[in-house]
Amino acid sequence: MNIGEIARRAGVSRSTVSYALSGKRPVSEDTRRRIQEVVDELGYQPSASARALANGRTSTIGLVFPPAGNHYTGMQLDFIGSVVEAAAAYDYDVLLSPSGVDSDRSFQRLLGERRVDGAILMEIRLRDDRLDHLAAVDFPSVAIGRTAHPEGSWWVGLDHTELVQRCVHHLADLGHRRVAFVNRPQQLLRAGYESAQRGLDGFTKAAAERGLTVRTYCCGDDAASGQACVQRILHDDPATTALVTLNEAALGGLYRGLAQADRLVPRDFSVTGVVAGRWAETVTPQLTAADVPAAEMGRLAVELLVERLDQPGARPRHHLLVPPISLRASTGPAGVPPGPDLGPATTP
Amino acid sequence: MNIGEIARRAGVSRSTVSYALSGKRPVSEDTRRRIQEVVDELGYQPSASARALANGRTSTIGLVFPPAGNHYTGMQLDFIGSVVEAAAAYDYDVLLSPSGVDSDRSFQRLLGERRVDGAILMEIRLRDDRLDHLAAVDFPSVAIGRTAHPEGSWWVGLDHTELVQRCVHHLADLGHRRVAFVNRPQQLLRAGYESAQRGLDGFTKAAAERGLTVRTYCCGDDAASGQACVQRILHDDPATTALVTLNEAALGGLYRGLAQADRLVPRDFSVTGVVAGRWAETVTPQLTAADVPAAEMGRLAVELLVERLDQPGARPRHHLLVPPISLRASTGPAGVPPGPDLGPATTP
DNA sequence: TTGAAAGCGGTACCAT
DNA sequence: ATGGTACCGCTTTCAA
Numbered sequence: 001m002n003i004g005e006i007a008r009r010a011g012v013s014r015s016t017v018s019y020a021l022s023g024k025r026p027v028s029e030d031t032r033r034r035i036q037e038v039v040d041e042l043g044y045q046p047s048a049s050a051r052a053l054a055n056g057r058t059s060t061i062g063l064v065f066p067p068a069g070n071h072y073t074g075m076q077l078d079f080i081g082s083v084v085e086a087a088a089a090y091d092y093d094v095l096l097s098p099s100g101v102d103s104d105r106s107f108q109r110l111l112g113e114r115r116v117d118g119a120i121l122m123e124i125r126l127r128d129d130r131l132d133h134l135a136a137v138d139f140p141s142v143a144i145g146r147t148a149h150p151e152g153s154w155w156v157g158l159d160h161t162e163l164v165q166r167c168v169h170h171l172a173d174l175g176h177r178r179v180a181f182v183n184r185p186q187q188l189l190r191a192g193y194e195s196a197q198r199g200l201d202g203f204t205k206a207a208a209e210r211g212l213t214v215r216t217y218c219c220g221d222d223a224a225s226g227q228a229c230v231q232r233i234l235h236d237d238p239a240t241t242a243l244v245t246l247n248e249a250a251l252g253g254l255y256r257g258l259a260q261a262d263r264l265v266p267r268d269f270s271v272t273g274v275v276a277g278r279w280a281e282t283v284t285p286q287l288t289a290a291d292v293p294a295a296e297m298g299r300l301a302v303e304l305l306v307e308r309l310d311q312p313g314a315r316p317r318h319h320l321l322v323p324p325i326s327l328r329a330s331t332g333p334a335g336v337p338p339g340p341d342l343g344p345a346t347t348p
Numbered sequence: 349m350n351i352g353e354i355a356r357r358a359g360v361s362r363s364t365v366s367y368a369l370s371g372k373r374p375v376s377e378d379t380r381r382r383i384q385e386v387v388d389e390l391g392y393q394p395s396a397s398a399r400a401l402a403n404g405r406t407s408t409i410g411l412v413f414p415p416a417g418n419h420y421t422g423m424q425l426d427f428i429g430s431v432v433e434a435a436a437a438y439d440y441d442v443l444l445s446p447s448g449v450d451s452d453r454s455f456q457r458l459l460g461e462r463r464v465d466g467a468i469l470m471e472i473r474l475r476d477d478r479l480d481h482l483a484a485v486d487f488p489s490v491a492i493g494r495t496a497h498p499e500g501s502w503w504v505g506l507d508h509t510e511l512v513q514r515c516v517h518h519l520a521d522l523g524h525r526r527v528a529f530v531n532r533p534q535q536l537l538r539a540g541y542e543s544a545q546r547g548l549d550g551f552t553k554a555a556a557e558r559g560l561t562v563r564t565y566c567c568g569d570d571a572a573s574g575q576a577c578v579q580r581i582l583h584d585d586p587a588t589t590a591l592v593t594l595n596e597a598a599l600g601g602l603y604r605g606l607a608q609a610d611r612l613v614p615r616d617f618s619v620t621g622v623v624a625g626r627w628a629e630t631v632t633p634q635l636t637a638a639d640v641p642a643a644e645m646g647r648l649a650v651e652l653l654v655e656r657l658d659q660p661g662a663r664p665r666h667h668l669l670v671p672p673i674s675l676r677a678s679t680g681p682a683g684v685p686p687g688p689d690l691g692p693a694t695t696p
Numbered sequence: 697t698t699g700a701a702a703g704c705g706g707t708a709c710c711a712t
Numbered sequence: 713a714t715g716g717t718a719c720c721g722c723t724t725t726c727a728a
Contacts, residue, residue: 002721013698014721014722015699015701015725016698017722018722022723024724025697025698028697028698031698046461046721046722048462049401049722050704052400053395053397053706054704054721055704055724060443060463072425074422077425077428080425085415093463094443095408096411096432105439109393112393113393114396114397115396224629249630252631253630256632282600283600284600286604350706351705360715362717363714364714366706375714379713379714394705397704398720399706400706401704401706401719401720401721402707402719403708403720
């Protein structure tokens with residue numbers, strides 16, 4: 001059933017039906033009601049494809065996120081959920097595109113075939129060819145994350161440098177002198193993932209400022225890797241008393257590694273980092289962390305994109321978020337670290 | 349730029365360009381190459397909307413999942429990821445639709461406006477109006493989950509009843525006599541969520557078979573609720589020595605509640621259930637559980653849907669999965685439960 | 697206030 | 713092997 005059918009049954013022309021439905025031209029109350037009746041009776045809904053073809057807008061936004069394999073993290077889930085929800089509020093649908101790079105088939109389809117009006121990108125790299133490409137063709141998009149040179153572009157990001165610095169200062173204030181940093185997987189760091197790179201920067205800088213003895217580690221996005229990472233940390237420097245992490249997926253494994261090494265959190269060992277709030281609360285003791293406001297970021301990204309779509313030519317806008325550290329239960333004053341085989345340290 | 353532009357530059361007709369690109373009609377090697385050159389030079393890609401309008405197919409599948417609010421679980425994330433990935437392999441894009449019911453705007457758009465060729469539904473209820481609707485209008489879809497009467501429909505599901513029964517038998521075999529069941533939130537149970545209902549059935553049945561003393565609980569989808577739930581359990585019957593859960597999101601909280609009550613897992617208290625593998629491994633000790641093969645289920649759902657789309661009229665197919673219980677570290681023989689204030693039980 | 701008709705950008709049938 | 717053209721279903725301009 002199509003608009004012609006409605007028109008015929010209502011005894012009017014197709015254009016009148018179109019206008020009656022869109023309200024873009026006045027229609028007499030009489031005919032409008034007659035049309036509405038037919039529409040209701042037949043449950044007519046205009047075809048999205050035809051409409052998209054005619055007016056050049058799909059009412060769909062693309063959400064570009066990295067292909068799996070790299071396991072997804074809870075944070076990504078929160079982003080996806082909030083983007084979809086926020087988009088629905090503006091009557092946009094969301095098309096998912098698993099694309100790591102510019103040249104991915106899925107990414108090319110999204111743009112080249114004009115399946116979406118605009119795009120939101122996740123998992124930004126400091127140099128990101130997807131964003132370069134989008135900027136080059138002036139395609140409306142908003143990044144969740146910030147490149148090395150975000151000037152003049154649309155994004156909503158987190159100040160990872162600052163957040164990790166705060167974590168380090170928090171630990172230093174508690175008296176910790178030997179601290180480890182547990183980053184995302186090496187391959188992501190190498191690829192220039194923003195959070196991994198900026199987080200590492202912040203860690204290094206703050207550690208130097210406070211004169212801490214530190215080591216940095218890359219860690220796979222899963223529990224087993226986290227557990228192994230803690231073993232390495234304690235092997236490399238058994239006197240380590242705290243760690244900072246960005247690696248949400250490894251968190252459970254980090255805790256397990258510590259338990260296995262008989263380091264009680266937070267008495268013998270403190271843990272903190274940057275993690276989405278819901279996930280920080282699933283571990284015991286609950287993680288003191290800068291909570292990634294994933295839901296808010298997703299919502300803001302959609303708002304920016306909608307604004308950009310509604311007002312082509314609008315000046316680029318962005319949001320840089322710096323959520324506070326939520327003090328929970330995983331950090332405490334540094335005790336005397338246990339020597340090998342001497343059992344847990346005694347807290348003064 | 350459109351197909352007419354290509355045709356003009358290549359000095360052929362529009363139809364020839366179309367055929368050259370689709371291969372649906374032989375084209376002389378000469379002209380084909382000339383066309384390809386122009387296409388490459390201009391980076392031409394046909395418009396998805398126009399193509400969809402012309403041939404009635406969108407090359408998009410809809411993924412219908414419940415709106416947030418109900419927090420998302422890790423399992424849902426795994427479903428989404430695997431569906432997107434599998435769909436990409438068949439050159440389908442995935443459109444996300446957050447719809448709890450039939451009448452949701454988003455759901456209506458998906459169908460009524462013909463945005464997608466088919467749909468995959470998550471979070472099935474035993475009586476599910478979305479599926480009824482889809483069946484009524486004969487819309488190609490596959491459910492991840494199984495209604496009360498799944499005969500003659502397409503789905504890939506998990507035998508929750510059987511899985512939970514096995515969990516109970518596993519505990520009974522270990523000597524546990526007083527066991528609790530931690531279900532999904534009450535509101536979902538009431539709504540008839542398949543896993544919640546069938547899981548409960550299995551629990552009740554197996555418990556009766558083994559003559560166990562049991563209580564069943566509903567629990568919110570978050571850590572705090574899990575923690576509170578354990579408190580209730582131990583308050584209601586301090587002699588409880590084990591629990592079975594379906595509630596992945598509460599798992600961390602369940603562990604915390606037990607730790608707080610000084611029940612050491614698995615020495616004093618055993619925990620098991622039905623949970624996606626990755627998440628079972630994030631807790632310490634790692635959860636002995638029937639691992640939900642979320643990735644496989646998503647992939648199978650896409651395969652079924654693609655089959656259904658390619659062969660309209662094909663006989664309904666389904667997959668009922670019964671993954672084995674992975675023995676990890678959270679269950680052990682029942683000890684003598686501790687009386688109040690007597691400290692942990694002594695294991696013989 | 698309403699209708700007729702020209703697109704939007706492809707596909708595929710009917711000719712040649 | 714190729715070209716011409718009707719058509720997919722809706723929007724919007726132009727006319728009445």
